[in-house]
Amino acid sequence: MQGQKPVVTVGLSNVPITGEAGLTCMPDTIIDEVNLEEIDSLLLPGCMDIIMNEDKLINFIKKVATNECIIASISSSPILLAKAGVLKGKKYTVGLTKECMIQSEVFEMANFSEELVVRDGNIITARGRGFIRFGKYLGEALNLTFDENWYKERT
């Protein structure tokens, strides 16, 4: 990885997780064992099946948020930030339909942005299509050194 940033992948449990593209991943650790003193950021990938009632995950996000971490969340996953109260008063975006957002009753609709990627303070949110700019914003927020032109195709 260009940024040379150590990454720890975290699961709710230590069973392998298969993503929507069919890749099965093993988390490096589980949520109960993360030492909050050792992390400066949290990245939430997108998910097709939105985890609806994972109190453990929501509580983890709350704890991370009080620690001045950078939180980056893409696709449907900003719904987890909304549930954790992390989006209160923040400009954000999310890869969900307006209907889904309203039905969930967790979003402040007035602060929703149509931008593909939004940074408001420590919080970076994106719709799925913004995946490259999302990475760029996260790299910048973490002061990583990387060549952003690498990610831009010449046509």
Next chain:
Amino acid sequence: MQGQKPVVTVGLSNVPITGEAGLTCMPDTIIDEVNLEEIDSLLLPGCMDIIMNEDKLINFIKKVATNECIIASISSSPILLAKAGVLKGKKYTVGLTKECMIQSEVFEMANFSEELVVRDGNIITARGRGFIRFGKYLGEALNLTFDENWYKERT
């Protein structure tokens, strides 16, 4: 995944594999157990540590190539195709320096292309930076249905 294409990940053995970005993946199966009748394509991801003498992998690529499969290979991995003789007489690209290519003594330098992504018949090769167009070419070669605009950021 948009294209709804079933994917089987293949390892040389069934131990977890950690990529350069720190994600640890479990292969679905091992190279000895792939039924060539059940696959129509082979995708070789990039790798930083080029596997130099994996006869088993080279032989597997040779077998796949005789089966009229689509073979898609990105970053440094086209060196495996060259070793398997699959690039003979084909236009191709690869994410290696010219010096590396010449030292390896397996590439036909005259057929190298400066394009980011090249398709010649059943063979698609790309440099790492071409990852989006690489996916598009592979999806097209497999006649998958997908919205290529999803992968293009509006700026």
